[in-house]
Amino acid sequence: MPRNKESTGFVVTVAIVLSLVCATLVSVAAIGLKPIQEVNAAKEKKKNILMAAGIYQDGGDIEALFKDNIEVAAIAIPSGQPANDIDVNTFDAVKAAKDASTGQSLDDDPAKIGYIANHALVYQLKGEAGIEKVILPIRGYGLWGTMYGFLAMNKDGQTIEGLTFYEHKETPGLGAEIANPSWQATWVGKQPYDENNIPQMRLVKAISPNPDVAEHQVDTLAGATLTSRGVEATINFWLGERGYGPYLSQLASQE
């Protein structure tokens, strides 16, 4: 019997079959592409570590540069002591933060991250005389979501050597300017700590003409005061007593 292609049953059947085929194709593509996405995400992180360290070369071999210059170490947070029982190849600080056995929730939470892990990975840039810089993973809430980045500090534990953000949800042209290398470059050389060793970085509309004040200041992002406040809170939190402060003090004392 010839099929009535205009009947409701036929149209509904075709629609269902088509939806199932499309859904299957999308799922297969998503699952199939996941490993590639993970590889690319890991590469982007390494690129940002190299950028923060100041040794990234455009078009260079990221894996080779990373392998030749960076040593990954695990430390306890906040003591800063080496944590040799942590596997640096598999440790995930964001995952560990949310597990009560490997992290803790934060009541006083200026960077608005909710939880912090009991350990962290630190990336050490090695020169002939040992550690030259350390590149520290940081994260904090902007206006629309969590911003993930790396802050490079000199082995003196006091001087900022670089800042990058590799993942965020801020608006292009506004808050997303946190990823602009020109703005990131203005952080280099800043001295975040005051005389009591409290991190005091400020994002301001006009940098002070007084160098003693200006060394704690960076330009706020135009039209993105809320993102800028998030960055300020993020930097000061991670450099503080509950973040990398003790680790950086120990590093400086080894000089």
Ligand SMILES: Cc1cc2nc3c(=O)[nH]c(=O)nc-3n(C[C@H](O)[C@H](O)[C@H](O)COP(=O)(O)O)c2cc1C
């Ligand atoms: C569509 C839209 C997107 C925005 N995105 C951001 C953003 O990513 N970061 C931010 O701080 N402010 C953003 N803002 C602006 C904030 O709402 C707020 O006005 C701004 O942070 C104030 O900064 P200003 O004092 O420098 O003008 C956005 C506003 C709109 C309408």
